[in-house]
Amino acid sequence: MVYTVKLEKNNTTWRIICDNFDIRNIIHEDMPQFGNTLMTKFATNTDKFWTVVPLDLGNCMYAKHNYIGGSPSSIFVFIMLADAWGQYGEATSDVPKLVSFIPEDYNTDDQDSKAFLDEKRKFSYKCPTCKTMSWFDPMKDKKVIFQLPEGIDTPKCSICMVNDVEVYSGGCGHTQLCQECTKRMKIQIT
Ligand SMILES: [Zn+2]
Ligand SMILES: [Zn+2]
Numbered sequence: 001m002v003y004t005v006k007l008e009k010n011n012t013t014w015r016i017i018c019d020n021f022d023i024r025n026i027i028h029e030d031m032p033q034f035g036n037t038l039m040t041k042f043a044t045n046t047d048k049f050w051t052v053v054p055l056d057l058g059n060c061m062y063a064k065h066n067y068i069g070g071s072p073s074s075i076f077v078f079i080m081l082a083d084a085w086g087q088y089g090e091a092t093s094d095v096p097k098l099v100s101f102i103p104e105d106y107n108t109d110d111q112d113s114k115a116f117l118d119e120k121r122k123f124s125y126k127c128p129t130c131k132t133m134s135w136f137d138p139m140k141d142k143k144v145i146f147q148l149p150e151g152i153d154t155p156k157c158s159i160c161m162v163n164d165v166e167v168y169s170g171g172c173g174h175t176q177l178c179q180e181c182t183k184r185m186k187i188q189i190t
Contacts, residue, residue, distance in 0.1 A: 001019060001022075002017060002018070002019045002121040003017070003018050003019070003021070003022050003023050004016065004017050004018075004027060005023055005027045005035065007027070007035040007036075007039060008090070009036065009039045009043075010043075010056070011121055012073055013073060013089070014035070014038075014039050014042075014073040014074075014075060015073060015074045015075070016035060016038065016063075016074075016075050016077055017074060017075070017076050017077070018076070018077045018078070018079060020079055020094070020097065021079035021081075023061075023077065023079065026079075029100065032076060034053055034055060034061065036131070037053050038051075038061075038063050038075055039075075039079075040051060041063075041109070042063075042065045042075055044134065045065070045107070045109070046065075046067055047066075047067060048064075048065075048066050048105065048106040048107060048109065049063065049064070049065055049106055049107050050063060050064035050065070050102055050103075050106050050107075050108050051063055051108060051109055051110060051188060052110045052113050055079075057082060058082030059079065059080065059081050059082050059129075060079075060080050061077050061078070061079055061080075062077065062078045062079075062080060062098060062101060062102060062113075063075050063076065063077045063078075064076050064101070064102060064103065064106060065076075066106075076101075078098055078101040078102075080094060080098060086170065090168065090169075090170040090171075090173065091173055093170055093171075095120055095135065096120075096124060096132070096133045096134055096135045096170055096171035097133065097171070097172070098117065099117055099120050099121050099124050099133065102117055104121065109173070110188055120135055121185070123135050123136050123182075125182055125185040126185070127169050127171065127174050128158070128159070128176070128177070128185070129171050129172075129174050129176060130172050130174060132169070132171045132172040133171050134169035134170055134171030134172055135169075135170045135171060135175075136167045136168065136169065136170055136179075136182060154167070155176070157177050157178035157181055157183040158176040158177065159177060159178075159185075160178060160180070160181050162178075163178030163179075163180060163181070164178065165177065165178065166178045166179050167179055167182045
């Protein structure tokens with residue numbers, strides 16, 4: 001579902017497009033401050049650029065723009081809700097989606113967020129089973145299937161067929177790869 005909001009500023013109509021959240025609840029003609037912040041930033045950063053706009057209640061809005069690819073005044077946004085950072089488990093984490101939403105080669109005015117995403121990006125890959133963008137943290141995610149009932153062997157990685165399955169895919173929850181193979185599958189997100 002794609003939600004679009006149109007805003008007017010300096011005789012230009014801007015379209016703000018979001019497909020993970022109904023932003024009509026956040027930005028609309030009566031309450032344009034978030035939209036205004038976005039439009040102001042993107043009016044002065046006209047090339048490949050992304051930024052973060054804080055919303056109420058710890059939520060925030062990641063926004064990107066590419067004049068080359070889109071119509072001149074389209075801004076694409078991804079809403080990160082305060083509870084979607086993985087603190088309640090990988091199943092409710094939107095971090096992998098955020099990582100794939102933000103292109104690696106864009107500029108930003110938020111170096112802290114960029115550092116965070118770059119760290120996650122290092123371990124992002126596309127799940128071979130369901131093609132979802134996923135990620136793993138080698139320090140944290142070595143767990144999962146390791147409470148198998150007695151007498152059942154730990155399954156082997158479905159790619160190398162040698163190592164034990166070690167990786168819990170944050171994005172989709174599949175477990176079928178070892179760490180080595182997962183790192184090899186790391187893809188460049190554009
Ligand atoms: Zn999967
Ligand atoms: Zn393997």
